[in-house]
Amino acid sequence: MTATMTQCLLRLVEEDYTLADYQSDIAPRWCAGCGDSAILTAIQRLCREENLPPEKTVFVSGIGCSSRLPHYMNAYGFHGMHGRALPVAEGIKMRRPDLHVFVTTGDGDCCSIGAAHWIHAIRYNMNMTVLLHDNQVYGLTKNQASPTSPRGLQTNTTPRGACLEPLNPLSVTLGVANVSFVAQAVDWIPGLLYDIIAQAHRHRGLAFVRILQRCPEFMDHFYDDAVRDPTKTRILVHGDGLRLSPEVSRIYRNQEAHDPLDMARARALASLGDEIPVGVLYRDPSVPCYDDLRAGERPNTPDLIRTVLDEEFDKVTIWPQIGATPLGAE
Amino acid sequence: MAQASMPLARPTDTPDAPEAGSAPEAVALRPALFARYGALEQLRYDFPLVLVEDDGDGPVLQPLTQVMDAIVRQTAAPGPAGEALRQLVLRLEDAIRQRVAGGESDTLANLCRTCAADLLAASQEPPFGPTATNLDRAREALHVDGLVIDCDGATPKAVLAHAWKSVHAAKAKEFRKKIDGLILRLTDILKADFTRSDEAHTPAALESAIGASYGAAFDFHALSRVLSRGRAGEGLPKERERRIHWVLFVLRSQRFYGPGRSSERKPGQPEPHGFIFESCAAALDAFRERLPAVLEFVKALTIAELEIENKYRAELHDPVFERFDESDLSAEQLALLPASLVCLRDGRTDTAETVQAFEALASGLSIKVLIQTDDILGGTSPEPSRTAFGVGSARLAAMAMGLNSAYVFQASSAHLCRARERLIAGLRHDGPALFCVFSGAVETAPHVAPYLLAAAATESRAFPTFSYDPSAGPDWAARFDLTGNPQLTADWPLHRLEYQDQAMQRHGEEVAFSYIDFAACDRRYARFCQPGAEAEWGEDMVPASACLESTPEANGGRRPYVLTVGPDDELRRTVVDEKIIEAARRCNDAWRRLQELGGINNSHALRLLARERAVWEAEREREAPPPGAPEAAASAVPTVEPPAEAEVAEVAEPAAAGDGPWIEVSRCTTCNECTQINNRIFVYNDDMQAEIVDPDAGTYREMVEAAESCQVSIIHPGQPRNPDEPNLEDLIARAESFN
Known part of the structure; x- marks a missing residue:
């Protein structure tokens, strides 16, 4: 395959980005020990490795600790309304398919107030990467129960402990029509976090990644068992999914070969009780994308819009008869 | 047959x-x-042929019989219940075939309408009778339309021109999608620039932007003042704006393809270029004449692609585009533009024209040449030399394969429909293509139907079906296709x-x-x-x-x-x-x-096979066990040990540098705990993961506290470096669980 002339000319001015090119002037205002920092670093590494031009990359968020992330990226960003990150991202993708769209959202933003948008975004399967920072508590508003809080968790809104079973974002997503990519990562294994986000970015369609994230303020020591005992984490490996580095493989020996096309197993893994599955649970690149289906034969240029409107108006226009005698003039 | x-x-x-x-x-x-x-007109075969007018991916050529079979499959109930409808559809097909054989040329829908009316009149049924109902059902199931043609001297040109038009239409669609996409992005850039300009922030402009309905709710002068104050940065550089305007002008005024919708053309806009020519000379002249426009268009296209990526750098790219000429045109850029079609008829057009066609094919330009042959055998009077006797012009396609870059297709009219995929592939091929088609309309054999004669030419190997596609692969096996000939392996x-x-x-x-x-x-x-x-x-x-x-x-x-x-x-x-x-x-x-x-x-393969067989037989003879040798020895199959299961490569524990402190860098989650305790000991590397750069830049206490606060417990403090630090005993005890 020979490179086109444009590709050659682009190569003349190609830039090699560094991590600093994606860091904004604003220092992250997350608590020390917060898992969001690990996610931010993984994203910045991905941008650098994939050489994504900052001006061609957009981060969209809703409200919450996680949703501060666009401020810390030197790229386009949209800190949207609570729960509305996905509709904004869909609008961006529809109008600017050339942009790399990332959505960062939290367990409250996505699974509570934004749940309707979440379900339909999965069904639309537009080409973007959605990162759900799931710390299982409302951190920004200081300790209230979220839809994913474990039963019995004492918070300001549940002083006697949360009385409902938590919602499982993985099994909900896997149950929606047109789902095409579901993965789970944890913020305390940075190598895997990067690999999973990279696979999500390369997937064509909506890639949904739930990231279990530590909150040192309100969920302190919640994940200590999993962090200290590698056998509590079940790593999903496959030729089409994660391939572990020897270093990770040595520490995390609890591994399962899981074919990402196997939906039944993916659903069973999503509901594992005592272990945390990490890796690509489901991937089907053949699911059609809404942005492709709706792209139409031609882009809606101003000229085309005007033409089509004129055609429609012409259907109901009454044209004056040329040469006819005006009424009452005979 | x-x-x-x-x-x-x-x-x-x-x-x-x-x-x-x-x-x-x-x-x-x-x-x-x-x-x-x-009596051919009483048989069901590949003709009449429907030249399908369709935007979709369906076949562009379909035999009438196939269309009618599809109707029967779709409408007629299985068993005796659908028999009346099946017979009626076959009678309708027969009526259409008779009309086409009689020289009538019309679209399938029109022929169906007239023939159905005839059948209905002949049935003498009252209105809404079973015949009328069945005919209506059959016609409702008819989803394809297009000109219906019979097999005669005009068939090759009609088929090729039709196939070219459908390929051209598909190409035009792709072209418009690409160009409109670029135009949209470029106008977006200009629009974004305009919305930040003084001009867009005048009270009048703001008022017209809001519209009349809510105009009274705004103070446009105040709005204008606020917007002007908050405006950041400068607009587009004048040079870039001028360049984008030029690119937009060139892209919008191109004449290679029409606008796609008839009402889209603006008054005074010139007609798009034609690409069907009567001679190769005319096609080449047109190419030369349009070359400046092609160059300008390709230049604009490339600049547009750079501009929407915001990667046009005048100092680097200006010199490239100043020197831009014919030699810079690449195959994929030319592939965007339409291919020319030249239809020649051997025996009617000059021999010089055939020679020129070969020159055009050798030029590498996207020119599609049809050479229709009506006489494969050639004349016998004056008597030709012995080697040329009965050869005529049947060898043109075989000769053209020598050009190597040209797609070559040969088939008789009778086989055009069956070889339609290869015909379309030739028209889609980015380079030149030659189509040699034998029409069967031989003047010196008027007693045989053209279809029969065309089929006979394929059958008798006088005009075999084959194609040569230089883009299909690196070797003959991938490029050359001889399928479509009857009993391929026989003489x-x-x-x-x-x-x-x-x-x-x-x-x-x-x-x-x-x-x-x-x-x-x-x-x-x-x-x-x-x-x-x-x-x-x-x-x-x-x-x-x-x-x-x-x-x-x-x-x-x-x-x-x-x-x-x-x-x-x-x-x-x-x-x-x-x-x-x-x-x-x-x-x-x-x-x-x-x-x-x-x-x-x-x-070559046969010779190689014979040689290998001889070697193999000689070896077998040599190794043959002497008569009476135990059979077990001969049948012993060497067993292969299964390879030992590959073990995961173990990585050695990072060696602790003596008693010094160390950190598992690759497991760091960038949580800032350690750097907040001491950012001279702990520093982030290029991957934003903490490293110990100077263990002496702080106290042992800080080291132990960092280890304790690390969420993922990857800091190992080692032994104290300064023996005079206070409370060392306590600190060593605390550090023990991390070492």
């Missing part, structure tokens, strides 16, 4: 018993195998001929359909053929196909014959002249050459 070509034959068409004493010299001969296909296809003799006895024999049968149809070759009725048949006659393999001497003077019939379907053995036999040998030689190219009986 191949069964697939002509699937149906009436049993009444089997040859009658030959009568003795008929006058052979007055008879227009046909091969005996043609006897079953007397001549064999068919069973059944007839009655004078005593009304039934006979059957396997008959080869060879070049000689094809030549025998042609009146010009009649003087080299001597038909003889059954009474004249003798022992000294031999089937011509049998003596093609041997020399005249080896035949022992026996007379070669082919079986033919006259208009009365009387079977004759027609003795043929040695000249035709020789021409048939040359035809067979050319066919074998094509077979070799197609991988059949390839001489």
Whole structure:
């Protein structure tokens, strides 16, 4: 395959980005020990490795600790309304398919107030990467129960402990029509976090990644068992999914070969009780994308819009008869 | 004929018993195998052909029979309930075929309408009767439309022009999608610039932007002042704005494709260029004439792609575009533009034109040339030299394969529909393409239908179907395709001929359909053929196909014959002249050459095989156990040990540098705990993961506290470096669980 002339000319001015090119002037205002920092670093590494031009990359968020992330990226960003990150991202993708769209959202933003948008975004399967920072508590508003809080968790809104079973974002997503990519990562294994986000970015369609994230303020020591005992984490490996580095493989020996096309197993893994599955649970690149289906034969240029409107108006226009005698003039 | 070509034959068409004493010299001969296909218009076969007008991915050519079969499948109920409808659809098809055979040329929908009206009138049923209802159901199920054509001298041009138009339309769609996308992005850039400009922030501009409905709710002067104050940065550089305007102008005013919607054209806008030419010279002239416009367009296209990426750098790219000329045009840029189509007719256009066509094909430009051949055999008067006898222009396509860069397609009219995928592939090919099509409309064989003659040309190997696609792969196996010819591996296809003799006895024999049968149809070759009725048949006659393999001497003077019939379907053995036999040998030689190219009986492969076989046999002989040796030794199969299961490579624990502190860098989660305790000991690396850069930049206490606060416990403090630090004992005890 020979490179086109444009590709050659682009190569003349190609830039090699560094991590600093994606860091904004604003220092992250997350608590020390917060898992969001690990996610931010993984994203910045991905941008650098994939050489994504900052001006061609957009981060969209809703409200919450996680949703501060666009401020810390030197790229386009949209800190949207609570729960509305996905509709904004869909609008961006529809109008600017050339942009790399990332959505960062939290367990409250996505699974509570934004749940309707979440379900339909999965069904639309537009080409973007959605990162759900799931710390299982409302951190920004200081300790209230979220839809994913474990039963019995004492918070300001549940002083006697949360009385409902938590919602499982993985099994909900896997149950929606047109789902095409579901993965789970944890913020305390940075190598895997990067690999999973990279696979999500390369997937064509909506890639949904739930990231279990530590909150040192309100969920302190919640994940200590999993962090200290590698056998509590079940790593999903496959030729089409994660391939572990020897270093990770040595520490995390609890591994399962899981074919990402196997939906039944993916659903069973999503509901594992005592272990945390990490890796690509489901991937089907053949699911059609809404942005492709709706792209139409031609882009809606101003000229085309005007033409089509004129055609429609012409259907109901009454044209004056040329040469006819005006009424009452005979 | 191949069964697939002509699937149906009436049993009444089997040859009658030959009568003795008929006058052979007055008879227009046909091969005996043609006897079953007397009345073509009563048979279901590949013609009439529908030139399908469709934007989708469906086939661009469809036989009428296929269209009607689809209607029957879709509408008629299985079993006796659907029988009336099935028969009616077949009668409708028959009526259309009769009309087309009568010279009528119309679209399928119109033909269906008129023929359905005729059938309805003939049925004499009252309105809304079963015939009317069934006809309505059949016509509702008709989803394709297009011109219906029969097989005649105009077929190759009509088919190729139609296929070219459909490929052109698909290309235009792709082109518009690409160009409109660029135009949209560029206008977005200009629009975004305009919304930040002084001009867009004047009270009047703001008022018109809001619209009349809510205009009263705003103070546009105040809004204008606020917006002007908050405006950041400057607008687009003037140079860039000018460049984008120029690119937009060039992209919008291109004349390679039309606007796509008839109402989209603006008054005064010039017509798009035509790309169908009468001669190669005209096509080449047009290319030269349009070259400046092509260059300008390609330049604009490239600049547009750079601009939307915001990567146009004047200092780097300006010199490139200043020097931009023909040599910079790349294949993929040219592939965007339409291909030219030139339709030539061998024998009608000048020989010089054919030569020029080869020059055009060699130029590498996207020119598609149709050379329609109406006469494969060539004249016999004045008598050609022995080697040129009976050759005509059948070898043009084989010659064009030597050009290597051109797509070459050869088929007779009768096989066009079956080879439609390869025909379309040739038109989609980015480079030049040659289409050699034999029409079958031979003036010197007026007694044989063009379809039959065209099919016979393929059947007799006089005009085989093949294609050569230089873009399909690196070797002949990928590029050359000989499928579509009957009985590919044989020299001549064999068919069973059944007839009655004078005593009304039934006979059957396997008959080869060879070049000689094809030549025998042609009146010009009649003087080299001597038909003889059954009474004249003798022992000294031999089937011509049998003596093609041997020399005249080896035949022992026996007379070669082919079986033919006259208009009365009387079977004759027609003795043929040695000249035709020789021409048939040359035809067979050319066919074998094509077979070799197609991988059949390839001489290189056969030689290699023979050599390897000889080596293998010699080896086997040498290794053969002496008689009486125990059999177990011979049957012993060496067992292969399964490879040991590969173990995951173990990575050594990072070596702790003596008693010094260390950190598992790759597991760091960037949580800032350690850097907040001491950002001189702990520093983030290029991957934003903490490293210990200077263990002496802080106290042992800080080191231990960092280890304790690390969420993922990856900091190992080691032993204290400064023995004078206070409370060391306590700190060492705390550090123990992390070391």
